[in-house]
Amino acid sequence: MKSIYSLLFCVSFFSTQAQPVLTQIIRGRISDHESKYPLANVTIQITNLPSTPGVGTLTDSVGRYRLSNVPVGRRTIRISRIGYKEALLNNIIVDAGRETILDVDLEEAVTELAGVTVKAQRTGDARNEMALVSARQFTVDEADRYAGSRGEPARMASNFAGVQGADDSRNDIVIRGNSPGGVLWRVEGISVPNPNHFAIAGTTGGSVSIISNKMLANSDFFTGAFPAEYGNGIAGVFDLRLRNGNNEKHQRTLQFGFLGTEAALEGPLSRKSGSSYFVTYRYANLWLFKKAGIDIGTQALPRYQDASFRLNFPLKNNAKLAIWGFGGTSTIDLLISEQEVTDRNIFGQNDRDQYYTARMGVVGLTFEKALNPKTFIRATLAESGNVQDAYHNYLFFQNGADGLPVVENNRYKITGQAPILDYRFSETRTSLAPSLTHKFSARSTLKAGLIGDLYSFNFIDSARTVTPIPNAPTQLGAWQTRWDSRQSALLLQPYVQWRVNLADRLTLSAGLTSLYFSLNKNSYSPAEPRLGLAWDLPNRQKISLAAGLHSQIQPTYTYFYGTDLEKNRQYLNSDVGLTKSWHYVTSYDRLLGRNLRLKVEAYYQRLFEVPIEEQRSSFSILNTGAGFTRIFPGKLVNRGTGRNYGAELTLEKFFSDGYYFLVTGSLFDAKYKGSDGVLRNTDFNGKYAFNAVFAKEFSFGRNSLNVGAKVTAIGGRWYGLVDEAASKAAQEIVYQSANRNTLQFPDYRRFDLKVDYKLNRTRLTHTIAVDFVNVLGIQNILTLSYAPQPDGTFIKREYQLGFLPVFYYRVDF
Incomplete structure (x- = not known):
């Protein structure tokens, strides 16, 4: 350091x-x-x-x-x-x-x-003209300069009002108390699988983004009441756009840092036609953290790599064609058998060795053409896929007279291993998204389109039960097949949306969409209206209103779960329907000066037809979508409800006079009902979130020094009383269903700093930067884990990452 x-x-x-x-x-x-x-x-x-x-x-x-x-x-x-x-x-x-x-x-x-x-x-307004509230455009420059964002769009978005990101090890986005599983990722107009390394089925986040921020053009982020073209999401939307390479000059970027070694190449394929290429590649350097003695929560070494490309071909008559793609692979082996007793392991279970690999990729083709000064067509065809592959070996520990594992040389004494879990989840999509935009006049624009996804599923999973017996060897049960599915299904989302200026200062945005998922008859939403109204007032003020009905299919692997498919060949939840939600938002926006903006939003969200367990329990799909584990519910029915409401404030000074700041605050309440009929806090109901980001730039001739800081305070996650008997039998933490989310972890706190120095030389730019994450080393609680101790206790508090310096050196030439 x-x-x-x-x-x-x-x-x-x-x-x-x-x-x-x-x-x-x-x-x-x-x-x-x-x-x-x-x-x-x-x-x-x-x-x-x-x-x-x-x-x-x-x-x-x-x-x-x-x-x-x-x-x-x-x-x-x-x-x-x-x-x-x-x-x-x-x-x-x-x-x-x-x-x-x-x-x-x-x-x-x-x-x-x-x-x-x-x-x-207004600066920061969404690129999508149909969005009138709860939408913001973000740039690559923002993702780079926000302290603590590590150059990732998802972590950058956690600075925005209504968004929480209180997990140091993952970039899950919690919007207005919703599950992060409710976030929709779009790239070039089509929906894509979770674009993050170490992704788990049913989640939308991970440890590190696969998409390089060097590949991004200005993009949009939505937190509610989004336009009709965005279906199959109930919480928020990332609408990412990819940029073209330089079509006149070859340019290169090389970067070396704690998170990876990266290279980006771009330039003309043909200067005459104006065609260009853009290619990136990154390979993880997480071994540097170990070398520097920095705790990353585990002694295991995560490994990942990713790449992306875009080829752009201008065509005749205002048309162009782009071929693009990105993908990555990530692997981690959590080997308890090779760790010392004092080693931290916040990502795995303490009774087994775990081998895990994840892969995802997308390749697409986008055609655009301006037919005339009033009509524009666009179509994207893409193939995407993701795979998660895991294998677990149960460890037989030698127990002492006290019934606890024997420790020798600071390692548990292990007498043997046996396989207890093996699964491979594979999902592919063929996606088509054509659209047509027609401008009737300066006052009126219509956009219509269709988004179609053909899914192919291949879910295979087998596991064995583990039965600890006091003063006797642990017994392993017979193998049971919980997933065995090779099926396909079609998801269709037609939409139409219209924007019209009713008067010089009054704008209406109206849309209608529908969602049809062919897997079962209950996954059909015939009409989902979306409506927005914006009124520009004197003195640079604006008031906006929006409402809309939104729906979402379930994590696809949940449809094919069964307790023992070899015997009954019956999926428990193949007929589960859509989760639905009404969004209502109002906002007040005012420019207090040329570069100072104040925005206040209030919202109410009503969730219904939420999957919950048929038998009496506290389970709800609204609590899923975060972490590194899958869910194993019983029979699900669409009878659950939820409601979220809150108010948000944003005070932002755009970069001028060498500095900028962004202050956001949210007060909210998010609750749900399971089949037991009790109104409870969702797992993500932190009650409040506060972020303050500041940066100052100092110029030294043609060089510059940027110093930035970020303060974060978020209400803690909710949990419940531990069922001690069930936890000891399962050898993992099991909570009492009746007391779920009655207890709350302490508030999450973090202070980040970022320093970068830029040196410009002839046709060359050097950048040296360090992102100091959690400078004060505050211990924020992550979860509870099962860890038997000599005194008979077994509940252990696992803490998130401490101080984490993320260094990189980049050269552009």
């Missing part, structure tokens, strides 16, 4: 004497927001060059522009055209090591009157 501090200290004192001015190119393409038709004669102007103010250019007949010899640093760009709303791009980073490519869509103005100033879109 001292070497890292020394390195940052040294580079911060680089000479600031007069140096030659370094410059770079800014270029891109300007299009109509709805029709994607290229716009000619658009004015592009850099407004913050004191020595040469007002440097600018115009777009050509196909919407292209180029600004040469732009000094490196942060630049503000104004984009304007008669009949369109002005776009103001603040603090665009221009580095010596790579060209800055900005493709921008302009929104047509409803009215254009003499003496009337047409206002620009």
Whole structure:
């Protein structure tokens, strides 16, 4: 660690004497927001060059522009055209090591009157014009600069109002008290499997994102009442867009850090046609944490690698074709037999060796064409898949006279092993998502489309029961097949949505979607209306309202579970229907200054037809979707309910004058009812969440030093009283169903720092950065685990990660 501090200290004192001015190119393409038709004669102007103010250019007949010899640093760009709303791009980073490519869509103005100033879109507003509330655009720059985000979109999103991310080892996103399983991931318009390493069936998060942030274009994040094109999600949506490579110049990025060694290559395939390529690859370096003596929660060494690519081919007549893909593999072997008694193991069970591998990948083809200045078509065809493969060996410990395992040389004495679990879950999808957008006028736009997914399932699982017997060898039962399914099913989601300006300051967004899942007759939602209304008020204020019905299929592996399929060949839950939810949101938005924004939202969410157990219990699907374990419920029925309500506040200063901040706070309550009829806290009902992010940039000529900080405070997760007899019999923690979620862990607290130093040289940019996660080393509780002790106790509190420095060095050239 001292070497890292020394390195940052040294580079911060680089000479600031007069140096030659370094410059770079800014270029891109300007299009109509709805029709994607290229716009000619658009004015592009850099407004913050004191020595040469007002440097600018115009777009050509196909919407292209180029600004040469732009000094490196942060630049503000104004984009304007008669009949369109002005776009103001603040603090665009221009580095010596790579060209800055900005493709921008302009929104047509409803009215254009003499003496009337047409206002620009607010910074941070969603790319999707149909979204009027609970939506935000995020950029790769944000994912990079937020302290504690580790460059990941999911961890970055935990800073937004209404979002919790209180797990150091996973990037699960809890939105407004909902299960993280309710989050929908979209890439290039199609739904994709969980895009994270070490993913477990039924979850949407993991330890590390597979998608490289270097691959992302500006994307959208939704926390409720999302537009009609987003089906099969009840909590939130990540709508990710992939960027094209540079089509004029070859560029390279190399990065080495604690989380991995990475390389990114991009450049032209043909300068004449404008085609380009973009390729990334990363290989894990988690051994560096061990080398540095940093605790990552286990002595096992997680291994992962991932890659992505995008090939872009401009075609004739305003059309283009992109071929893209990404994927990764991750492996971990949690070997209790090789660990010492004092070793931490917060990810596995203490009675077995566990071998686990996960893989996922997506490859797709996207075609886009602006048919004319008013009509745009887009279609994506993709094939995706994910696999989880696990194998467990039960360990036979030699017990002493006290009945506890014998310890020799700080290791448990093991007399043998036996296989007790073996499963392989494989799921593939063939997805098609065509859409058509037509702009009737500057006031009215219609978008219609269909999202279809053909699923193929291959779920295989066998396990043996373990029966501990006092003062006798542990008995293993016969193998039982719990999953054995090779089936397919079709998921269809047609939608139509319409945005219209009812008046100069009043906007309506209305949509209708439907969801059909062919697996059973209960998985059909014929009509789901979505409605939003936004009213622009004087003094840069806006009030918005939205409501919508949303539904979601269940984690697909749950449909095919059986207690012993070799005997009865009957799936317990093959007929379970959809989970449904009504969202109601209202928001107030005000610009307090040119770069200061205040936003307040209030919401109510009513969940119904939630799967719960048929027999009396506290189980609900609303508590699933987090962690590294699957669920094994009994017979499920769609009779459960839930309700979430709360208020959120966002105060944000956009980057200006060398600094920015983001303060978000949420007060909420999330409860549910299981088949026992008791209204309980959900596992994720932290009651409140608070985040404060701040960053300051110091310029040293053509170099810069950024220092950022983040403070997080979130209410603790809920749990219940432990059933001691059942826990000892199962040799793992089993909670009393009747007292579920009556106890709460202490609040989660964390303070993060981030420091990065950027050095620009001729056609080269160096970046040295350290993300100091949990600087104060606060011990936040993760869960309870089963760990017998000599004094007869067996309940152990497992704590989350402590202080975690994440270092990287990157060079762009």
